[in-house]
Amino acid sequence: MVNLTVSNSVILGGLVVVFSFAVLWLIGMSRTTQSNRGVAQEHAVRSNSFLFRDEELVDHDADTMPLPKAKTEDGSDWQRMRSWLGFRFSGLPERLGDLTADLEIESNTDGLKSRLEISLGKKAVHLTLSEPVTPDSVALHETLRQQALLQGRSDAIDAAPMPVWATDKDGNVIWENLASEALSDDHKQQMLLALGDTPEAALTTSKRVSLENPDGPSDLWYDLKAIGSDVGALHYAADITRIIRAETIQREFVQTLAKTFADLTTGLAVFDRSKNLALFNPALIDLTGLSPEFLSARPSLISFFDTLRDRQVMPEPKNYASWRSQINDMVKTAAGGLYQEVWSLPSGQTYRVTGRPHPDGAVAFLFEDISVEILATRRHRMQLDLRQTVLDQLDEGVAVLSAENRLMFCNKTLGALLGIDPDGSFADMGLSDLLAACHRRYPDVGLWAEVEEKITRKSLSSPIIDTVGRPGGDGATCRVMPLGGGLTMVCLTQIVAEISGMTTADLT
Known part of the structure; x- marks a missing residue:
């Protein structure tokens, strides 16, 4: 092992420190470079250029150029380009020839800060579209995801059965679905004119418009709606031709009914499901005395009957506090088709009031003046009562049989003779019942059998007159x-029994 001296240790430590600083400097430079590259890439911009000459696209450097189809045969390339760019860049000129200076437009609606530059040349117009480039994989994936969502929504809008289109601030059509493309240019122009100016953002305008139908007998009707946005407006057109035709048919039907009801002598009042007067005829005015102005104002059902009560055209309620509940009960009963009453008015007139249910919760009331009918019924009843009273005073028992051989009526004398009370029985008395009672009181098998046979066979052409009774007992003619x-009449006259061989006539 090498032994280090103090001086060598100092030298080695200094080298380590210098080497460390060098490494740190290199790392810092590397990070700075990467950061600068990230900033440079973040602000990188890609541009495409387009060259126009006389409104026609003569050159471009785009890999693809998905310009929309021309709307008309004489549509220029610039008009197609303008339609393609219009949803992001507003204020584009109608014609390139109208430009007098260079133009630069920025689009911040999508957050990309894209830029469109239009430069005028001597013989051509140069258009440059600049878009920021984002190399971030997450941002790219999100962009593709948003494109997929937009494609799905676009497919849904294209498949919509109603026309939908968008316009820019100047009212130019930016995009439209298939149903909108199917509309004629004339119809679409009429729709835009009917809606008027583009509404402000978040505001909505709507209108119903009629368009001439070249292929049908009647006009086409659309319900139009425009919703304003920051870049223009969305337009929706709902075909309501069938609804309008149904409303027209219903209106004509109501008018026909009104003309028909105008000739009726029965007063008619129809209340809709909101219980407001919807239809009435002149007879109602004549019967109730209500003014046409009041009825034309479509009064409520309660107000209608309140006014009838005030004019004494209906019976005065005994308890006014429960009057409204009585009216409500009457309406509920009429809605079930069960309401019918006879009103005897202070004027001496008599009305029959009938409530009938109508579709969709409506209720109709019929007012009939039955005063003449009631008077005739009363007179007829009086005549019957008088006739019955006269017959009851006779000493002869009288009974009348109908064509069906049922007992229609008899007087008290006959009831006393035979011991019967037809009015006290629930069942009708027939020919057999009457003749059985006659036989019990005045036995005569042959006579009563002959009478029953002739009446039953309808062979009674002449009167049958005979004397019946028990030998030595009371008899009758x-x-x-x-x-x-x-009709057949049966009469029985009591014969008083003989006393000591002498009759009452002999005694007198």
Whole structure:
């Protein structure tokens, strides 16, 4: 082993220190160089140049040039380039020939700080597109991921059945889906004119527009909507032609109904599902006395019936506090198709009010003036009561059979003679029942059998008159006569029994 002296140790330590500083300096220089390279790479820019002459692209250094298709046959390359760049660089001129000075536009909407330079030459226009280059693998992967997401959204928009397109601040179309491309230029121009100026960012404008349909009998209708953004606007056009046609048909149908109902003598009031008056006819005005102005204002159902009560066109409720609940119950009943009432008014008129359900929660009320009908019914009932009273005063028992051989009515005398009460029985009394009662009271097998046979066979052409009864007992004179129309009358007259061989007539 070599022995180091003190002087040698000092020299060796100094060399170590110098060598250490040298290594540290080299490491620092290496890191500085790498950092400077990173900064340089971070700020690296890649550019592509395009040369235009007379609006046509004559040269470029791009590997691919995906310019959109020309919208018209005379569309120039610059118009296609303008459409391709427009969504990021606003303010591009309509024509390159309109430029009077060089132009530089920056796009900061995507955070890339891209730049577009347009330089005027003597015979050509030079366009330079500069994009920052990002060598970071993570940034590249994120860019590709965003492109994949955008492609999926683009496919979804292209497949949308409704036209969708975007415009820049100047109103020029930047992109559109397949449904929008299918629209004619004339229709699209009419839509843009109908929407007017591009709305401000986050604002929305909408309008319904009618377009002439060259292939059909009726116009095409679209519901348009434009949503403003920082770079322009998004436009949506929903085809509502079928909806408009359905609304037109419904409107015409309602008008037809209104014309039909106008000739009815029955008052009609139709309330929609919100319980507001939607339709009425002139007869309702005549029957209720409500003014056309009031009805045209579409009053609510409660207001309608409140006004009827105020005008005494409906019976006064006994309990006004529960009036509204009664109306609500009436509406619920009418919605089930079960409501029907007869209103006897103070004026002497009588109305029949019927509630009917309509589709979609609507309710219709029918008002019929049945005063004449009620008066005729009352008179008829009075006549029947009078006739019954007169028949009840006769000493002769009378019964009338219908064409179906059912007992229609009989007087009290017949009931007392036969011991029957047809009004006290739930079941109708027929011919057999009546003749059985006659036979029990006045036995005569032959006569009652003959009467039943002729009435049943409808062969009773002339009256049958005979005397019936038990030997030595009470008897009766029987008369069976056809009345016409298949009706038959049976009459029984009591014969008083003989006393000591003498009749009551002999005693007198």
